[in-house]
Amino acid sequence: MKTRTKKLLSLLLVTVMGASLLVGCGGKSSDEGDTDKTTGGDNEIVFWNIGTEEVDKAIYDKAIEMFAESTDTDYTITSVPVQNDTYKEKLVIAMSSGECPDMYINWSGGPMNEYIESGYAQPITDLFNDSELPDRLLDASIAQATYKDDIYAVPFMNVSLSGIFYNKEMFEKYDLEVPTTIEELEAVSDTFVKNGITPFALANAPKWTGSMYFMNLAARKGGLEPFNAAVDGSGTFEDECFIWAGDKILEWEEKGYFPEGVNSLSEDDGQARQMLYQETAAMDLIGSWYTGLIQQDSPEFYEKIGWFPFPGLEGSDVDDSIMIGTIGDNFISFNCKDDKLAAAFECATKFSEDEMVDFMVESGKVPPVKGVENKLTDPITKSIMEAANNASSTQLWYDQYLPPAVAQAHLDTSQELFGGTMTSKDAAKKFQEAMQEYLDEAN
Structure with a gap:
């Protein structure tokens, strides 16, 4: 007891x-x-x-x-x-x-x-x-x-994977191609910023929404080995891939890739989707459940939407087929x-x-x-399932995989990064301290 x-x-x-x-x-x-x-x-x-x-x-x-x-x-x-x-x-x-x-x-x-x-x-x-x-x-x-x-x-x-929903008409208007590398994603984002458009429609009050950026960036920089090593105690969340992910978020926040007051915006109230619908934002890194939500909200707008997996780093040998999400x-x-x-x-x-x-x-x-792929006719859901089938592995969301106290430390530090109120090294240190405390108690 x-x-x-x-x-x-x-x-x-x-x-x-x-x-x-x-x-x-x-x-x-x-x-x-x-x-x-x-x-x-x-x-x-x-x-x-x-x-x-x-x-x-x-x-x-x-x-x-x-x-x-x-x-x-x-x-x-x-x-x-x-x-x-x-x-x-x-x-x-x-x-x-x-x-x-x-x-x-x-x-x-x-x-x-x-x-x-x-x-x-x-x-x-x-x-x-x-x-x-x-x-x-x-x-x-x-x-x-x-x-x-x-x-x-x-x-x-659902087979729920994180990926980027984007407005095809807005991409066409500014003569933009779907990015295949993070560098190309940044170039696309810079174009939108120059034209007064927020690149990403992020509502980060619940914290897990912003966490998707951190997870994807860390996986594209270091693969899954640093995460697995940090969890079993043979590595650390102060590994360079996690610090790099934090630095990227800080850089993107400074460059205006996210909406004003991002940490006060509610995902449950649909505030991120509203930015997409109002075309004040061009993209949204979010779970693939958005297919059903957007179709339900506006079948007409859904026709404007495309999807692509989070791109890899140019010149990196890290496996960029890795997906973040859950099969179920x-x-x-x-x-x-x-x-x-x-x-x-x-x-x-x-x-x-x-x-x-x-x-x-x-x-x-x-x-x-x-066999669900044989039932799919919608091009977006077919693309998502293709990414799932092609993935060498699927990393479960950190806040689901990790023990609750460690997951909360990850969510808290991730949100601090989006607010620009914590350095990447301090965030990594706090994340690791929570992990180490859990490991010490478990042993």
């Missing part, structure tokens, strides 16, 4: 201080329900998720409806959607109070592992292997749902047992059935299922 309490307090401290990050079988899916609800009656399964807006809300609702219609069970599912930026804090506060919903989404990595260690995620290995999921889901997504040889979650929402994006974990667990798991399997996969693809998603 001491270990469990310690882990939960660690999670709680990180999320509350950071204050920033992301519910079925009768088909009751409500936005007006009790958003503090964690448990229901004996036959009610409470499912916490982040489906507060379309298209995600429609996807959750459809899965719950499919479960209700196809299953002969007394169980009903109550969906409790919570806005992305408060979800993690809310989940950990519930756990710290000794409560946890029957089903809940997470992003795998370090936080999921702590949920497991704290006793709030049940192994589903037998249920999983006895289902059709091993044959349906991408192996990489199953690997991200696995901890110590057991499966603890169902990956379902959202994962469903379970805090229930026996018949309730079996029913909740069955509901989760609906996300990978053919009818749902078709619906998700039509909504701009790329669910982590085998």
Whole structure:
């Protein structure tokens, strides 16, 4: 119990201080329900998720409806959607109070592992292997749902990779080509700045949005080895690739590549997308879930949009096929047992059935299922899947991979860089101190 309490307090401290990050079988899916609800009656399964807006809300609702219609069970599912930026804090506060919903989404990595260690995620290995999921889901997504040889979650929402969405008409207006190197990306950005256009539509109040720049720059400078070495203690986050990434962010901030007040702008409120729509910004480095969001907001504007992976360094031998993201994006974990667990798991399997996969693809998603590339017709989603297939490896987002306290140090220092309030060396030192403290405690 001491270990469990310690882990939960660690999670709680990180999320509350950071204050920033992301519910079925009768088909009751409500936005007006009790958003503090964690448990229901004996036959009610409470499912916490982040489906507060379309298209995600429609996807959750459809899965719950499919479960209700196809299953002969007394169980009903109550969906409790919570806005992305408060979800993690809310989940950990519930756990710290000794409560946890029957089903809940997470992003795998370090936080999921702590949920497991704290006793709030049940192994589903037998249920999983006895289902059709091993044959349906991408192996990489199953690997991200696995901890110590057991499966603890169902990956379902998206192949989510960071990449750059750009306005094709604006590129054409200024006679610009899609950049293939960071140097060319800087030349494109300089052209936009000279013409009074913000190169990147970044809303960095939640911190993870700006983190994408840091991760991509570090990977293009040093590959994945420096990160892996820093995590296992054989290296350090004061490696030159992390300092170089910080320097680039500071340089780009100074050159006007980001909007004024970037650290006060809200991603959840759509402020970055509004800059794209108003054409005051030309590009946005963001997760590939933007395909569905932009299509939902404005199908007409979506026709103006293109996508390209983060470019590599000119003359570098670092592998520039490496992608940053996750093969699965959202994962469903379970805090229930026996018949309730079996029913909740069955509901989760609906996300990978053919009818749902078709619906998700039509909504701009790329669910982590085998053969999904054969269903894609949209050129942007096809480009994203091509990048995923061509990638030598996919680096999970730092704030998902790292232990929560270390992830928060990364997010905090990254945001400081965008504000120009911390040097790259100081940011790297603070990042490393958090990592070392975690390693010392673990040992």
